[in-house]
Amino acid sequence: MARPERAIVIGGGIGGLTAAVALHLRGARVTVLERAGALEPVGAAISLSPNALRALDVIGLGDDIRALSAWQGDGGLRAPGGRWLSRTDAAAAAERFGGPLVLLHRATLIGHLAARLPSGAVRTGTAARLLDPGAPGRPARVGTPAGELEADLVVAADGIHSAVRRGLFPGHPGPVYSGFTTWRLLIPLPGVEFASHETWGPGRIWGTHPLKDGRVYAYAAAVAPSGEHAPDDERAELLRLYGDWHTPVPEVLAAARLEDVLRHDVHHIAEPLPAFHHGRVALVGDAAHAMPPTLGQGGNQAIEDAITLAHHAGDLPAYTAARLPRTTAIARRAVKVARLNLMTGRVGAAVRDHALVALSKAAPALFLRGFEGIADWRPPQQPYASRTTTGKDQGSTHGEGRLHRTR
Template identity: 75%
Template sequence: MTQQRGRSHAVIVGGGIGGLTAAVALHLSGWRVTVLERARSLEPVGAAISLAPNSLRALDVIGLGDEIRGLAAWQGDGGVRTPSGRWLSRANTAALAERFGGPLVLLHRSALIDRLAARLPEGAVRVSVPAALTDPGGPDRPARVSTPDGELEADLVVAADGIHSAVRRVLFPDHPGPVYAGFTTWRVVIPVPGLHPGNVTSHETWGRGRIWGTHPLKDGRVYAYAAAVTPAGGHAPDDEQAVLVRRFGTWHDPIPQVIAAARPEDVLRHDVHHIAEPLPAFHRGRVVLLGDAAHAMPPTLGQGGNQAVEDAIVLAAHSGDLAAYTAARLPRTTEIARKAVGVARLNLMSGRVGTAVRDAMVAALSKAAPGVLLRSFDGIADWCPPQPPYASDEARAGTPRKPYE
């Protein structure tokens, strides 16, 4: 495989949201970038992604924040409910935007992938190319990545190859890797006949060892997700839609309606794994880990993809000092992952008494101090990137709580 000479060369292993954001940020910083994706296309597995003000500000740095805000559904007032439909707490969109400097938005992952890929030079992304790290490199030598077409030398390798990262295993062979989080998830993105998205109130419903979320998308479809405490590997490959009927079919409207609209092939199921023991660093030699490869976390805070976007923008700012990247990212992502595990324990609580106490406490706190749940995102959603952003004041829909750094 021939290689161009000249500008510093970054090889990104993995063409997901984190890898492509890193590629765009590095490209805009003057790097020559090559993205290697083992799948046959960049089309992600069909699901939506929620982007919080922190990751939207990160996307502002590469000039993409306003476009994404325009494409996405700004998540409206909603809250947490019980399976019978009783509200435990209510969310306030305006309060969130005011506190954290912008909205929480929702869009299909493919929309974000497409916009990121469009900002890269022609030929920068190569699909159907499995890659393996053969040498992490060092101060006096480049890193090396092998592909079926030959070997690539790189001044920087960005490992964005997911939770089961092969690059991570090469860098840190003694690390135990990801562990099962104790629950599985289902996701669907579908049109629901008779259900107008404008009449759908975003909600997350907490039961005993089970949760369900329903959210409208801007394109008229509905994004729904569910989770349940269950042993690993318990998939029902013939009909996961029937599993949803058994587990959630008697819950409040519109949950039964959403389940009924889903075909078996629409339902994605994945056991949740996370990195319980933090890595000693996010870099070694000329290689950095990014996103799930570095700090996979349960989805209960909705921050997995958001943190990958943050990683990418911070990496571009510290691409000449990988130790600074680790110093900036490892403590923050470790703390957010810890919080996500704690939230999973709370909203997937299984005991009857514990669940009743949980619901009573959430309802009481929401009534006595309506902003208490919102404050749980302090230190997460109010993050600002190290580079100046470029969002319009109108798109930000609020003023950040602290100046951009």
């Protein structure tokens, strides 16, 4: 397949918008079809590790996002009573993997990406369905309420319950319940000082992290039956589960309003897809390889997908070859980590915590080795968008001409 001149992206989340920007910068005419009435991301915040930031460098956005980094000094793992199980050195991690870990509001990242697309490229309030995946010599067709669209490439970024995936691979079992539920909240918390941390208790975890804008992102996870909800409200449920944990957990819960708390069950794709493409359609992000959030790599891998897809847009089997083995390995690692940090037995959790303390004292760098092969990933090409060029300039004829010369 020749490099696409017309591309349709189904889904206006992080993976879909990154793919749209990357394809636009490679000279394709891109249309993003988003079912929701606005680009409102699901979830409160996202952590971007060096691998995703290097991918964003390719479209000239990496440095803008790095500037939002709020993680300074050390953090680490704690026990519910406050004892440190292990400490992490942000500077050492940045030096080892070539950059910082940046935590930011998902809406901020969505805004940066959308701003780099031409006016009218994103159509919100537009449900889309794949009518024909296309083939060599035949374009793909997508149905919308306004009529059919044809494209040389369709990017399916329609999430974990992807209708496109089900249509392309009807025999695949789809996502399964991961065994735990999550809560997320993003609030101001003035006057409370704390070190960035994640806390592990039996069958439960909690994390609290500062953002550059002064707000605090907190999340929790607990082993629970699928579909379970609090008998009263989710803030009350968090108080029952975490109200007696160390500072700043009680302070976060005291400052949170009922509407600040988001709860979602976690699902993942346990059986890998046979491919991430079919015909002229490519799957990215959760549509291709949904994984538990325990490594913080879901959004990062979607960004990697998008940049890699733009590079291999004329050769979709090469895209599958580049992405399927990597994301399968990371997803399996995330499942294993979930079993460790959400261990329910008190005896097993106590043994785990003792081992963490011992390892932290004996060889602190061992904890960084868990991200080798993940955070040190590099995109398949050098940046093709100037880091000093604005989003407006990148959409200009001059910018596109420069990109064509670097193919």
